[in-house]
Amino acid sequence: MIRPLLAVAALACAVPLAAQDDGAPIAIGKQGSFAVGGRIVVNDEGATQSCGHGYVEYQIPAYPRDNKLFFWHSSSPFVWQNNWEGDEGFQSLFLRRGYTTFLWDGPGVGRANWGCEEQSYSPSAGRDQQNFTSWRLGPDWLDWFDGIQFPTDNAFAINQAMRARYNEFDTMDAIRIEAEAAAEAFDQVDGAIAVTSSAGGLRALLAATQSDNVRAIIAYENPGYLFPEGEGPDGPDTPFGPLHVSEEEFARLLAIPMQFVWGDNIEGHAIWRSKLEECRQFVDLVNARGGKAEILLLPEVGLTGNTHMPFADLNHRDVARLMDDFLARHGLDSR
Amino acid sequence: MIRPLLAVAALACAVPLAAQDDGAPIAIGKQGSFAVGGRIVVNDEGATQSCGHGYVEYQIPAYPRDNKLFFWHSSSPFVWQNNWEGDEGFQSLFLRRGYTTFLWDGPGVGRANWGCEEQSYSPSAGRDQQNFTSWRLGPDWLDWFDGIQFPTDNAFAINQAMRARYNEFDTMDAIRIEAEAAAEAFDQVDGAIAVTSSAGGLRALLAATQSDNVRAIIAYENPGYLFPEGEGPDGPDTPFGPLHVSEEEFARLLAIPMQFVWGDNIEGHAIWRSKLEECRQFVDLVNARGGKAEILLLPEVGLTGNTHMPFADLNHRDVARLMDDFLARHGLDSR
Numbered sequence: 001m002i003r004p005l006l007a008v009a010a011l012a013c014a015v016p017l018a019a020q021d022d023g024a025p026i027a028i029g030k031q032g033s034f035a036v037g038g039r040i041v042v043n044d045e046g047a048t049q050s051c052g053h054g055y056v057e058y059q060i061p062a063y064p065r066d067n068k069l070f071f072w073h074s075s076s077p078f079v080w081q082n083n084w085e086g087d088e089g090f091q092s093l094f095l096r097r098g099y100t101t102f103l104w105d106g107p108g109v110g111r112a113n114w115g116c117e118e119q120s121y122s123p124s125a126g127r128d129q130q131n132f133t134s135w136r137l138g139p140d141w142l143d144w145f146d147g148i149q150f151p152t153d154n155a156f157a158i159n160q161a162m163r164a165r166y167n168e169f170d171t172m173d174a175i176r177i178e179a180e181a182a183a184e185a186f187d188q189v190d191g192a193i194a195v196t197s198s199a200g201g202l203r204a205l206l207a208a209t210q211s212d213n214v215r216a217i218i219a220y221e222n223p224g225y226l227f228p229e230g231e232g233p234d235g236p237d238t239p240f241g242p243l244h245v246s247e248e249e250f251a252r253l254l255a256i257p258m259q260f261v262w263g264d265n266i267e268g269h270a271i272w273r274s275k276l277e278e279c280r281q282f283v284d285l286v287n288a289r290g291g292k293a294e295i296l297l298l299p300e301v302g303l304t305g306n307t308h309m310p311f312a313d314l315n316h317r318d319v320a321r322l323m324d325d326f327l328a329r330h331g332l333d334s335r
Numbered sequence: 336m337i338r339p340l341l342a343v344a345a346l347a348c349a350v351p352l353a354a355q356d357d358g359a360p361i362a363i364g365k366q367g368s369f370a371v372g373g374r375i376v377v378n379d380e381g382a383t384q385s386c387g388h389g390y391v392e393y394q395i396p397a398y399p400r401d402n403k404l405f406f407w408h409s410s411s412p413f414v415w416q417n418n419w420e421g422d423e424g425f426q427s428l429f430l431r432r433g434y435t436t437f438l439w440d441g442p443g444v445g446r447a448n449w450g451c452e453e454q455s456y457s458p459s460a461g462r463d464q465q466n467f468t469s470w471r472l473g474p475d476w477l478d479w480f481d482g483i484q485f486p487t488d489n490a491f492a493i494n495q496a497m498r499a500r501y502n503e504f505d506t507m508d509a510i511r512i513e514a515e516a517a518a519e520a521f522d523q524v525d526g527a528i529a530v531t532s533s534a535g536g537l538r539a540l541l542a543a544t545q546s547d548n549v550r551a552i553i554a555y556e557n558p559g560y561l562f563p564e565g566e567g568p569d570g571p572d573t574p575f576g577p578l579h580v581s582e583e584e585f586a587r588l589l590a591i592p593m594q595f596v597w598g599d600n601i602e603g604h605a606i607w608r609s610k611l612e613e614c615r616q617f618v619d620l621v622n623a624r625g626g627k628a629e630i631l632l633l634p635e636v637g638l639t640g641n642t643h644m645p646f647a648d649l650n651h652r653d654v655a656r657l658m659d660d661f662l663a664r665h666g667l668d669s670r
Contacts, residue, residue: 033413033417
């Protein structure tokens with residue numbers, strides 16, 4: 001296993017921990033990026049293209065905790081880097097807490113779009129409206145939910161949110177390629193906790209069936225779940241779940257703590273309501289087999305108005321504190 | 336002009352400047368990202384897609400200098416984030432010096448590939464070999480130049496270098512769209528210095544004809560130049576230069592300091608030799624009209640073995656010190 005990029009000697013703590021509070025500077029020990037996984041395609045003349053890798057952007061705080069957080073978006077890392085009004089996002093909030101952070105562009109995605117497969121993209125009017133409703137900002141375009149955790153009168157923020165997207169490829173092939181490269185990334189960094197948004201969740205579950213170095217999964221509004229053959233909801237496998245795996249692969253999920261977090265206003269949205277139902281089936285199945293899965297419904301613990309991306313909402317610091325609780329409960333916050 | 340993301344009150348200097356030396360933590364006041372520019376496409380039903388923006392990743396050090404650096408890649412920001420052996424790249428080196436840094440993915444590129452135009456991509460064996468020779472790592476695939484500033488016996492580094500690529504679109508349309516969005520970015524952040532790699536240089540020159548907020552240009556191995564109509568090399572306009580602009584647009588380039596930096600082993604490479612010649616024509620023309628352009632040939636100041644990307648080479652700290660000199664000479668390093 002090649003790990004030169006993270007084989008940095010532990011840095012002396014030159015900055016007191018108190019300096020990591022909000023408002024003080026964030027102390028970064030080292031930062032950079034690396035490619036992971038991928039293939040090399042070769043033609044008849046022996047000429048090559050190195051392609052199909054993922055891209056990992058990393059930041060190691062000055063005095064890091066033992067565990068690292070692997071942020072897996074499904075729209076753009078914008079949503080991990082900022083909240084909706086431009087306040088610092090989970091990336092910075094958890095660096096302040098001492099966690100090494102990774103932002104992940106899977107193979108074919110964003111800064112890793114040097115793929116081994118052909119790709120095409122066409123713009124399509126209607127995507128703004130689709131984002132608005134599927135991210136549950138409101139029931140219809142610019143008709144905001146009451147109490148939504150979004151700065152609804154901030155035209156700059158609305159524009160930024162609609163542009164917090166780039167190409168994702170929700171095909172079975174793409175999901176498998178992304179999960180495989182991510183599994184290599186988790187191995188290469190000696191383990192990390194997957195923190196996922198939306199469709200990143202299914203990919204992280206799949207990666208966890210291929211690597212023992214996924215230490216935990218915290219999935220915000222994951223639509224798709226894995227089930228052992230013969231279990232789970234009826235219907236065929238789809239890129240948004242369900243996906244069926246072998247009993248042996250499924251067993252790997254029983255060893256790690258998993259939390260599935262959901263925002264507000266789900267009852268009125270048929271798709272998300274059914275996805276939450278699928279989540280319950282999965283969690284029940286995992287726990288019936290001795291696993292450690294749980295569901296966190298934010299309205300039930302007093303946080304209301306959260307969208308499909310609670311970590312980017314106006315109350316994202318409250319959401320972060322709930323993540324702290326989960327990490328502490330499972331002993332994942334050690335230094 | 337909307338500038339909420341950078342309208343952060345100047346942070347108290349909680350970390351002494353000495354802490355910004357190599358090895359000490361980097362003190363970040365704020366970091367995040369934002370979209371800039373772009374359009375909104377609308378269909379007959381009024382449905383929309385917000386698209387065609389660029390993506391800016393920013394880091395503001397705790398005690399920033401007045402000027403900000405806008406890093407414009409032509410392969411992947413990997414080369415600004417790391418040197419070839421995984422040491423920290425110009426992004427971090429110049430944060431340590433107190434400069435706010437931006438990493439730019441122009442419209443259609445990397446994390447900004449939510450374009451308003453159709454795009455397609457096909458893998459193509461031979462790209463590794465093309466990178467190797469056009470980046471002047473050696474005359475032929477894995478036949479390294481003597482004294483090259485690359486860790487030639489490091490298989491991990493070679494693999495990373497070949498994967499430091501993602502889709503660029505070197506068409507006239509793409510260049511104009513990227514330059515236009517970048518000009519908006521320079522305006523939005525109240526001015527910055529463009530630091531460019533390869534084909535990013537032509538785009539930055541074009542952006543500087545459209546914005547008074549490009550404070551300077553430092554271009555590493557830029558293949559393409561702007562000329563007033565009727566001037567410059569013979570032949571048609573191409574995406575790798577030359578490009579012709581109006582006298583009025585060209586005049587904007589006369590107001591800003593510009594440095595064009597070149598590595599080693601150019602004489603034996605016909606294309607780069609002719610591009611350096613075009614650079615000389617441009618610099619002479621700018622200076623004949625009262626501008627402030629200069630060429631820096633690294634071998635002439637004692638740095639040998641540099642590739643097409645001197646800022647990512649093994650001696651990148653020496654290259655950075657030459658950038659310090661340029662910034663200081665033009666009074667661009669004030670706090």
